[in-house]
Every structure is written in C-alpha cells, then in structure tokens.
Amino acid sequence: ETHAASAPDAAAPAAETQAIGEDVAAIRDLILAKLKYSVGKSVTAASPHDWFVATALSVRDKVVESWLSSIESSKRTGRKRVYYLSLEFLIGRLLIDALTNMEMIDETRAALAELGVDLETLREVEDDAALGNGGLGRLAACFMESMATLSIAAYGYGIRYDHGLFRQRIKNGRQLEYPEDWLSFGNPWEFQRPEIVCPIGFGGHIDTETRPDGELRQVWHPGETVEALAYDTPIPGWRGAHINTLRLWSARAVDPLRLDQFNSGDHIGALMDRVRAESISKVLYPGDTTPAGQELRLRQEFFFASASLQDLVRRHISLYGDVRTLADKAAIQLNDTHPAIAIAELMHILVDLHDIPWDEAWAITQATFSYTNHTLLPEALETWPVPLMERLLPRHMQIIYLINALHLAKVSGEPDATGHRLAALSLIDESHGRRVRMGHLAFLGSHKVNGVSQLHSDLMKTTVFHDLESIAPGKITNKTNGITFRRWLKEANPALTSLLMEVVGDNLLDNAMVLEKVAALADDSSFQERYAAIRRANKMTLARLVQQRIGVKLNPDALFDVHIKRIHEYKRQVLNILEAVAIYEEIRAQPFRDWIPRVKIFAGKAAASYTTAKLIIQLANDVGKVINSDPALRGLLKVVFLPNYNVSLAERIIPAADLSEQISTAGMEASGTGNMKFALNGALTIGTLDGANVEIMEHVGSPNIFIFGLTADEVEAKRSQGINGQDAIARSPKLSEALESIASGVFSPDEPHRYRGLVDALTYHDFFLVTADFDAYYNAQRAVFRRWRDKPAWWRSAILNTAHMGWFSSDRTIAEYAEEIWNVPVTPPGRK
Numbered sequence: 070e071t072h073a074a075s076a077p078d079a080a081a082p083a084a085e086t087q088a089i090g091e092d093v094a095a096i097r098d099l100i101l102a103k104l105k106y107s108v109g110k111s112v113t114a115a116s117p118h119d120w121f122v123a124t125a126l127s128v129r130d131k132v133v134e135s136w137l138s139s140i141e142s143s144k145r146t147g148r149k150r151v152y153y154l155s156l157e158f159l160i161g162r163l164l165i166d167a168l169t170n171m172e173m174i175d176e177t178r179a180a181l182a183e184l185g186v187d188l189e190t191l192r193e194v195e196d197d198a199a200l201g202n203g204g205l206g207r208l209a210a211c212f213m214e215s216m217a218t219l220s221i222a223a224y225g226y227g228i229r230y231d232h233g234l235f236r237q238r239i240k241n242g243r244q245l246e247y248p249e250d251w252l253s254f255g256n257p258w259e260f261q262r263p264e265i266v267c268p269i270g271f272g273g274h275i276d277t278e279t280r281p282d283g284e285l286r287q288v289w290h291p292g293e294t295v296e297a298l299a300y301d302t303p304i305p306g307w308r309g310a311h312i313n314t315l316r317l318w319s320a321r322a323v324d325p326l327r328l329d330q331f332n333s334g335d336h337i338g339a340l341m342d343r344v345r346a347e348s349i350s351k352v353l354y355p356g357d358t359t360p361a362g363q364e365l366r367l368r369q370e371f372f373f374a375s376a377s378l379q380d381l382v383r384r385h386i387s388l389y390g391d392v393r394t395l396a397d398k399a400a401i402q403l404n405d406t407h408p409a410i411a412i413a414e415l416m417h418i419l420v421d422l423h424d425i426p427w428d429e430a431w432a433i434t435q436a437t438f439s440y441t442n443h444t445l446l447p448e449a450l451e452t453w454p455v456p457l458m459e460r461l462l463p464r465h466m467q468i469i470y471l472i473n474a475l476h477l478a479k480v481s482g483e484p485d486a487t488g489h490r491l492a493a494l495s496l497i498d499e500s501h502g503r504r505v506r507m508g509h510l511a512f513l514g515s516h517k518v519n520g521v522s523q524l525h526s527d528l529m530k531t532t533v534f535h536d537l538e539s540i541a542p543g544k545i546t547n548k549t550n551g552i553t554f555r556r557w558l559k560e561a562n563p564a565l566t567s568l569l570m571e572v573v574g575d576n577l578l579d580n581a582m583v584l585e586k587v588a589a590l591a592d593d594s595s596f597q598e599r600y601a602a603i604r605r606a607n608k609m610t611l612a613r614l615v616q617q618r619i620g621v622k623l624n625p626d627a628l629f630d631v632h633i634k635r636i637h638e639y640k641r642q643v644l645n646i647l648e649a650v651a652i653y654e655e656i657r658a659q660p661f662r663d664w665i666p667r668v669k670i671f672a673g674k675a676a677a678s679y680t681t682a683k684l685i686i687q688l689a690n691d692v693g694k695v696i697n698s699d700p701a702l703r704g705l706l707k708v709v710f711l712p713n714y715n716v717s718l719a720e721r722i723i724p725a726a727d728l729s730e731q732i733s734t735a736g737m738e739a740s741g742t743g744n745m746k747f748a749l750n751g752a753l754t755i756g757t758l759d760g761a762n763v764e765i766m767e768h769v770g771s772p773n774i775f776i777f778g779l780t781a782d783e784v785e786a787k788r789s790q791g792i793n794g795q796d797a798i799a800r801s802p803k804l805s806e807a808l809e810s811i812a813s814g815v816f817s818p819d820e821p822h823r824y825r826g827l828v829d830a831l832t833y834h835d836f837f838l839v840t841a842d843f844d845a846y847y848n849a850q851r852a853v854f855r856r857w858r859d860k861p862a863w864w865r866s867a868i869l870n871t872a873h874m875g876w877f878s879s880d881r882t883i884a885e886y887a888e889e890i891w892n893v894p895v896t897p898p899g900r901k
C-alpha cells in the first residue's frame with residue numbers, strides 16, 4: 070500500500086521527519102477548517118463528497134498562492150502569451166492531479182488518514198470534467214498541463230458546458246445515452262468572474278459609415294446579443310512552479326427575464342430569451358469526427374471564439390496600449406477548425422473597431438494565428454453553408470469574401486491557375502451548395518499549420534491541403550502529439566513510477582528522456598519480476614472493478630488485450646471482434662490444446678447518431694455474452710465491454726493492459742494518444758503503420774511492437790482497385806467462418822439477422838479494409854501469443870517500451886510548438 074511509504078520511517082533523518090509531521094498537521098487542520106467553514110459540515114456529518122470538497126479547497130489554497138504569483142510575474146516581465154482555443158478540454162478528475170503537481174499527495178493522504186478518511190475514496194467521488202469527446206479534447210488537457218510545467222504564460226479558452234459528454238449505459242447490449250451532470254454537486258476548482266463579461270452578437274445588419282478621415286467603415290449592428298461570462302480554473306504545472314488559467318465561457322441572456330411579460334402572466338414566455346441564450350453553453354456536441362452540421366454548433370464556435378478574442382485583445386491593449394503589437398505578445402493556437410471563425414473575428418476587431426488598414430490587419434492576424442489539423446476524414450472537415458453564415462454572421466461573411474477575393478487574385482496571375490485549381494484553392498466550396506471551408510480559412514489566416522504525427526503531416530501535404538501547400542511551401546509542419554507523464558504515469562500507475570524512479574532518479578517527471586536508463590535493465594530477471602508484479606497487481610485491481618461493474622470474473626493471469634477509444638469504423642473494433650470469434654471457434658473445436666488464457670477488453674462511446682458504431686457496440690456485447698457463458702471454453706477466453714469509458718476509467722485500465730490495440734486502417738488515425746499511454750505503461754502494441762504508431766515503432770524498436778497490415782500507400786492503391794471483400798473472405802477460411810457465424814445469428818439468437826447488414830457491408834463494400842487486413846491481424850495475434858509464452862522475452866519487450874517512450878511526453882511536444890510556432894521561451898521544471 071502506497072500509504073505506508075508516506076508514513077515517517079525510522080531510517081529517515083529526524084529533521085525531515087519532523088517537517089513532514091508539521092506539514093501533515095497543518096494540512097489536517099486546513100482540511101478541517103474547510104470542512105467546517107466552507108462546506109458547512111461537522112466531522113460526524115461529513116459525507117465522502119464533503120471531505121472531497123474540503124480537501125480540494127485546501128490544496129486549491131496552495132494552487133491559488135502560486136497562481137497569483139504566476140499572473141503577476143507574466144505581467145511584470147511582459148511575456149508573450151499563448152492562447153489555446155479549443156471547443157473541447159477533456160480534463161477528467163483534478164484532485165489527484167492537483168495534489169501530485171503541488172507535491173502534497175503523501176502528506177495529504179497521511180493527514181486524511183489521521184482523520185479516518187481514505188484519499189482513494191475521495192478520488193472516486195469526484196466527477197470527471199468530460200468537456201470533450203476523445204483524443205482532441207484530451208490532447209488540449211495534456212497541453213495545458215505541459216504549458217504550465219514549462220512555465221509558458223498560457224491561457225486555455227473554451228466553453229463551460231453545463232453537460233459534458235453523455236453518460237453511456239449498456240442495456241441488452243445496446244448503448245443508451247444519458248445526460249451528464251458534472252456541476253450538480255458544485256465545482257470546487259473554478260472561480261466565477263462576474264466582472265468579465267463579453268457581449269456576443271449574432272445576425273442583424275451592416276451600415277457603412279464615413280470615418281473622420283474620410284475612409285469608409287463597416288458597422289455591424291447585431292440583431293441579437295448574448296453574454297459570455299468567464300469561469301477560471303487554475304492549471305498547475307509539475308512541482309507547482311507555474312500555474313496557468315483555463316478560462317471557460319458560459320452563455321447567459323442580457324436580461325434574466327422579461328419582467329413585463331412575467332407580470333402579465335406569461336411565465337414561460339418571459340424566460341424564452343434566456344433559454345435561447347443559455348442553450349449555447351448547455352451541452353457538448355457528441356460528434357467525434359462527424360461534426361453536427363447544425364446552427365447551434367456554429368453559434369457555439371463563434372460564441373467562444375469571439376469572447377476569447379475580445380478578452381485577449383482587451384488584455385493586450387491594457388498592457389501595451391496598442392493593438393498593432395498583438396503578434397509580438399500573443400500567439401493563438403486553433404485546436405482544429407472549430408475556433409477558426411476567430412480569424413474573421415480578429416479582422417473584424419482590427420479593421421472595423423480599431424481602424425487598422427486591411428493589409429496590416431491581415432499581417433497581424435497571420436502572425437498571431439496558427440492551426441492544428443486533427444483529421445483528414447472528409448466528413449469531419451468543417452464547412453458552413455453560406456446562407457447560414459450570412460444570416461448568423463453577416464459581417465464575418467463579408468470579411469471571408471474579401472479574404473478570398475484577395476487570395477484568389479494573388480494566385481490567378483500564376484501560369485497554372487486553371488479553373489480547377491482556383492476552385493480547389495477557394496474558401497468557398499461550390500460543389501454541393503455554396504459552403505465556407507473552415508480548414509482553408511484556418512490555413513490562410515495562420516503562419517504555421519501542423520499535423521499531429523509525421524505520417525499525418527505528410528498526408529496533409531498530399532491530400533486536403535495539397536493546393537494550399539503549393540502556394541505556401543513550408544507552412545505545414547509536424548508536431549507529433551504527446552501525453553503528460555504526471556497523469557498517465559505517476560497518477561495512473563504510482564507503483565511503476567516508484568520502481569522507475571529507483572532506476573532513473575526522482576527527476577523522471579522533470580525530464581522524461583531519463584527513462585532511457587531503464588533499457589539497461591530489460592534483461593535483468595529481478596527487475597523483470599518487480600515490473601511484472603506491478604502489472605499483476607494492477608490487473609487484480611481492474612479485475613475487481615470489472616467484477617463490480619459488470620459481474621464478469623477475470624483471471625489476472627490471462628493476457629489482457631485492450632481496445633479502448635471512441636467507437637468508429639476506421640478504428641476497426643470489428644477486426645478485433647472477428648479475431649475473438651475466430652479463436653472462439655478454434656477453442657471449441659479443440660478445447661484441450663495449450664491455449665493462452667486471454668481477456669479482450671473493449672470500452673468506448675459511439676456518437677448517438679452513428680448507427681453503425683452503435684451496432685458495433687452491440688456486437689461486442691453480444692459476442693461477449695455468448696463467449697463468457699460457454700462452459701466449453703473453461704474461462705480461456707473472455708470478452709468484456711466496460712460501459713461509460715472516460716478519462717478516469719482509462720487511468721484504471723491502461724496500467725493493467727498487456728496488449729494495446731491500435732489497429733485503424735492505415736492513413737486514417739491522425740495520431741492516436743492512447744497508443745502512447747499504453748506503451749509508456751509497458752503494454753505491447755498490436756497495430757498498423759498509422760498515425761503515431763509509426764514513430765512509436767521507431768522509438769521502441771520493431772522487435773518490441775507487433776505491426777501488421779496494409780500501409781497507407783497500399784490502402785490507397787487497394788481502394789482504387791475496389792473495396793469488395795469477397796476475395797479476401799474466400800481466401801481466408803477463418804474469416805469466412807467467423808463472418809458466417811455472426812451473420813447466421815450465433816451471437817444474436819433473439820434476432821438472427823441483426824448483423825446481416827454489417828456482414829454484407831464487409832463483404833461487398835469494405836471501405837475500411839477489415840477483410841483485407843484480417844489474416845495479417847490474425848497472424849500478428851499469434852506472434853503476440855508466442856512472445857507471451859516466452860515470459861522473459863515478453864517482459865524484456867515491455868520494459869523496452871517503457872524505456873523508450875520518453876520522447877512522447879507532451880513536454881517535448883509543447884517545447885516544439887514554443888520554439889517553432891509560438892516563439893516563446895520555455896523553462897524546464899526542476900527542483901528549485
């Protein structure tokens with residue numbers, strides 16, 4: 070138990086022991102004071118949640134102390150600020166994170182123990198802040214932590230959704246969505262800023278006025294105004310050296326109610342404006358790579374982009390007096406195109422409100438903005454219908470037209486300026502109604518554009534941004550994603566972290582590259598034993614959780630084969646399920662061969678409107694139900710689907726994984742970041758050459774990863790020859806059998822044809838090339854088994870994964886952004 074390690078031990082020097090004792094007593098007293106005076110409860114009446122709030126408020130005091138100094142020092146030194154604009158921040162829980170980064174966790178655990186309270190219990194009662202769908206939002210959260218760790222003066226800007234990502238329940242194998250309600254018990258981490266309110270306009274009309282100097286000026290008179298109200302959450306970096314602000318905007322009506330209407334008896338009508346205004350920050354859109362093409366989504370995007378721009382321009386002017394120096398003192402990063410309307414908004418602010426000449430305004434805009442692309446999937450590339458833009462944001466639509474006219478005028482002089490090329494370069498897509506291409510707007514308005522893995526950045530240049538790249542060579546750069554090791558190593562896997570620190574020293578979380586030292590121990594049998602024992606303990610913990618949540622008993626000595634992420638056809642959960650079905654049939658045919666006990670663990674949410682993804686969830690559940698209850702298997706194979714996947718569940722599952730499934734169709738997963746979390750914690754990867762898997766292979770070494778399947782080039786070539794799966798199925802008896810049993814209702818006896826459509830799609834229209842990759846995947850799984858049988862070889866590979874993953878720290882990623890895109894200095898953490 071880690072708790073024991075924190076208790077003063079006999080060998081420690083007396084002075085240090087005493088200091089820790091005093092710290093513990095002070096923390097205990099502070100928690101008691103918070104419980105009494107801030108929560109308003111006595112020790113005898115306090116619930117675990119009350120203790121959680123009291124503990125959060127006590128660590129928050131320390132955080133605020135540092136936070137105010139960070140803000141002061143950034144002001145005093147006139148530091149350039151980084152603004153990270155993101156529609157999603159998938160933060161998860163904050164208690165353990167704050168205690169870890171403030172280096173108070175052991176003392177706080179001991180203080181609570183003196184009060185008879187278990188910190189682990191408090192950890193579990195905190196609601197996840199689930200203000201994101203998946204990888205894009207989680208990346209924003211890791212980046213916020215690393216920017217603070219590197220003492221970059223940064224602000225995250227986003228929306229304070231009343232309801233984050235839906236809660237998933239599984240009923241009869243099917244996904245049901247329920248509203249999430251993370252604020253229902255209050256949020257101890259945030260500070261409302263009632264004095265920071267920005268008006269956000271929509272609709273209306275534009276007047277042309279003559280300025281005193283005779284120039285013309287466009288004046289936008291919105292038809293509707295809502296207010297954006299700021300809520301700030303401090304984000305501590307590692308060792309608490311620097312603390313940044315996450316500022317989330319909440320929408321509210323200008324008038325809380327229409328009193329006249331209310332008094333005349335129309336109680337509901339009196340609240341209509343308020344409901345309409347507040348709906349903007351009501352709920353997170355659950356589309357992960359399939360954007361909801363709805364007006365409310367555009368209103369959300371403009372709402373937070375405009376509030377953030379108003380706020381940062383106001384700050385700049387109050388500090389420096391002149392908006393024209395903005396690009397010297399501010400770098401704005403667009404997390405995908407969701408905030409790209411900010412480019413038109415900054416032009417509106419500079420040109421219309423500050424009378425800056427267009428060309429100068431455009432230069433400031435380009436120098437300030439940069440844009441990260443997170444997907445090449447065509448259905449996820451945002452475009453907005455021109456009529457909708459004209460109605461909702463008439464002035465911004467004019468500005469976009471002008472940007473486009475000047476841009477096209479520049480390129481139309483070139484010799485290769487065919488109609489075809491101009492159509493491809495235009496901000497307006499004319500191919501299916503007129504639509505504004507937000508990716509093009511983000512590209513043109515930025516000085517740098519980046520992809521999130523080397524392969525993805527390369528593909529950007531040959532696919533969606535091919536034409537734009539040709540007029541701005543060098544604008545596209547790569548910034549391979551990373552993850553914060555504070556959360557994904559220390560907080561998720563404290564036992565492994567302690568073991569690693571014994572080897573590399575206690576600066577592991579300051580400089581992740583020291584992990585390389587662990588490689589020397591890869592073959593050391595006593596180190597292997599300790600490493601394996603930690604995994605075993607993590608698997609026991611997960612097995613208990615699985616038993617509690619879904620009542621399935623897992624064998625902790627089985628190979629835990631884990632596939633957790635959003636459910637999407639391109640991520641190919643179906644390929645994994647097909648292998649489970651194939652093995653199921655083999656075991657039934659020869660029950661007494663030397664099978665390797667294995668548990669397949671699935672978790673993930675499907676967008677509520679994505680029918681096929683929901684059917685895949687049902688298939689995983691149906692297959693699990695039959696397999697888990699078949700006595701002929703004697704427990705050799707289990708298939709479980711854990712409901713309601715979120716950040717805190719990932720923190721439990723990843724440290725218990727032996728095998729990490731990263732099996733997307735090559736060319737389709739921009740990067741992946743779960744892949745990095747698993748490899749760092751020592752799971753071996755079975756994966757395609759897609760996204761950051763390629764770079765993970767380069768770092769951990771190809772003998773220590775199981776790569777299979779078509780490459781991105783081969784996928785392209787294969788698709789151009791057609792995507793019929795019949796040949797691949799005919800060539801593979803195992804695949805044919807598995808498909809046949811699914812199609813015939815072996816796993817859905819209550820509705821035998823439930824999966825006919827799914828199997829037909831794989832057979833005749835296999836866009837994601839599941840059938841083409843099946844045999845390669847099956848064989849890679851057999852190679853995994855051979856390694857598993859050779860335990861020293863398995864643990865050697867696992868240890869080498871951990872040892873070589875230091876480069877995937879988001880500290881490295883952020884240091885690259887800072888140097889190559891933002892032009893801001895970084896200060897690495899370390900003991901002061």
Ligand code: KOT
Nearest residue numbers: 204205357358443449738739740741742
């Ligand atoms: C969603 C809608 C529109 C555009 C992009 C997305 C998107 C992309 N949401 N999540 N992603 C993921 O971003 C991660 C962080 O870069 C990547 O690791 C992952 O491959 C993307 O799928």
